[in-house]
Amino acid sequence: MTAADRVSALGYALLAALAREPMTGYALAQLVRDPIGFFWETRHSQIYPELARLEAAALVASTFGPGPGPRPKRTYAATDAGLAELRAWIAAPSRFGGRRDELLLKVYASWLVEPSVTLGLVQSARRHHESNLERYLTRDASARARGIAELGPRDPRFADYLTLRRGIDFERGRIAWCDWVIDQLAVDDPGVASARRRATP
């Protein structure tokens, strides 16, 4: 309702975070770096203008307090209209897709370079995914220990758990694919096989 016009996907991401608890733009930037960052990345320079747009549409409201820098600290909360808008968006038809994957793009062009270059690329990606996986597994273990897996679908922590599981599956799938690609490269170049063995003892 009201002049809720068109809200961008980022707007919904911010609203989804604020639906859990009120927080500052800075805290949203942290969230969008890590837990939300798995499925929605952005920079703080985009968050502040988007919060202003959401506030203009009355989907969030802000309160001021003393801040650490030159400006006052501003805490945002989702309004009832904001929550209603978010609920409507969840129920509306989604567009799946919108992928952007630099690694796959590089692998697509990898026939142009020596296998050792591709190997380096894939090993570097593997390390990245390995470190992500470790982080997610730690979080998952702690969530399970706290009984979050039994909370049911109306608890935000349960929703965290659902997305975290996808993160874990994703990273594992990627690591398995990286290993498979490394093996494929080794078929034509025995030097690559030993590199793979050294990388994964």
Place this chain on the structure above:
Amino acid sequence: MTAADRVSALGYALLAALAREPMTGYALAQLVRDPIGFFWETRHSQIYPELARLEAAALVASTFGPGPGPRPKRTYAATDAGLAELRAWIAAPSRFGGRRDELLLKVYASWLVEPSVTLGLVQSARRHHESNLERYLTRDASARARGIAELGPRDPRFADYLTLRRGIDFERGRIAWCDWVIDQLAVDDPGVASARRRATP
């Protein structure tokens, strides 16, 4: 070399396609819809200006011929400088990330809505991934039948095969996760469980 300045990721995607064979902007738009679309999506309205930029940087070259519409048909080919630029980019450090996943964002906020709404969302996603998987599996079977899996890393068709495998793994992982989420929703709502059984006989 030359004034190759900064090429955008889309520029590299186009260059990667043109490195295989010369083609028109329209053909590139088709590619970016389907095989490349899995890891890099865009619209034709972005392809034409980007091709102009690549040509200005001498990374691609175009030739004109008779076209079906009001304008002549323009076929682009990667230049040696373009191939060099592409090779350098593959070897350069990558930034992993840049995810944008509307489904996960909605699931993150799904505690706000009734489980039946979440169920609909996830089932719709499942159908989408199921249809993608089917398409990829058909392509994979045909690639294997033609012995492409044995070609080695310096053949573009082998690079296709590497990325296609990731597509298959990705869709399977997603489907498995969708099924798991549907089961999780069923724990609290027996009506959901029967919906799941009907959806996957």
Place this chain on the structure above:
DNA sequence: CTCGGCTATGTCATTCTTGACATAGTTTGG
């Protein structure tokens, strides 16, 4: 005591991306 990092908020220019508009011949199916 100083340096770096964290909290915290914003702006700005540039680039990227989207969706709509525009045009026109050929091919395919009902």
Place this chain on the structure above:
DNA sequence: CCAAACTATGTCAAGAATGACATAGCCGAG
């Protein structure tokens, strides 16, 4: 025979995203 879809190329305005710049107090490590 007619309509729809396909080939083919482009523009344009609006909105989204990136990276750099700017500011400043507080806190911990060395």
